[in-house]
Amino acid sequence: MAGVAHxxxxxxxxxxxxxxxxxxxxxGVNIAHQGDILFATWFTYAANGRGQWLVMTNGAxxxxxxxRGALFRTTGPAFNLSPxxxxxxxxxxxxxxxxxxxxDSGTFAYTLDGISQSKAITRQSFAAPDTVCR
Numbered sequence: 716m717a718g719v720a721h722x723x724x725x726x727x728x729x730x731x732x733x734x735x736x737x738x739x740x741x742x743g744v745n746i747a748h749q750g751d752i753l754f755a756t757w758f759t760y761a762a763n764g765r766g767q768w769l770v771m772t773n774g775a776x777x778x779x780x781x782x783r784g785a786l787f788r789t790t791g792p793a794f795n796l797s798p799x800x801x802x803x804x805x806x807x808x809x810x811x812x813x814x815x816x817x818x819d820s821g822t823f824a825y826t827l828d829g830i831s832q833s834k835a836i837t838r839q840s841f842a843a844p845d846t847v848c849r
Contacts, residue, residue: 725780727753727815734820734837743839744823746813751776753784753813762828769827771811780815786827 728748733739742759753774761767767788774784791803808828813836815821824833 725815725818727813727818727821730839731821731823731836732839734835736837736839739834744836753782755784755811755813757786757811769808770805772805774811774813777812780821781812783810783812785809786811786825 726748727746730743730745732743742757744758745756747754753771755771755774757769757771759767759769769786769788771784771786774782777783785807786809787805788808789803789805792800809826811823811825813821813823819838819840821836822833823836825831
């Protein structure tokens with residue numbers, strides 16, 4: 716936000732997973748946070764047990780600590796295609812809402828392929844002290 720000191724503005728850029736830590740290993744959300752927008756990538760498992768990546772490209776701030784946006788499933792060319800031809804297809808498959816209750820905790824609510832759930836999340840910590848984004 717313009718005119719606000721960085722330390723006064725919460726930043727949720729990090730890796731996030733289920734709370735309490737280790738309670739649901741195997742999935743996670745990576746959040747890039749700039750201003751009033753979150754960009755999130757979510758790795759989880761589909762109903763058939765296969766891994767899948769989903770993306771929220773424009774999680775707009777809707778209130779204090781709350782961001783909401785559409786969820787997309789993407790398909791495109793193989794990562795090792797050279798030259799890489801960017802024929803990426805986005806298919807909207809649901810929506811997601813992140814509501815942060817503090818700098819290291821929050822709730823991830825989503826609807827994906829018609830199924831709605833809500834999960835408590837916590838920031839992934841790799842070492843103490845944690846790195847602080849500013």
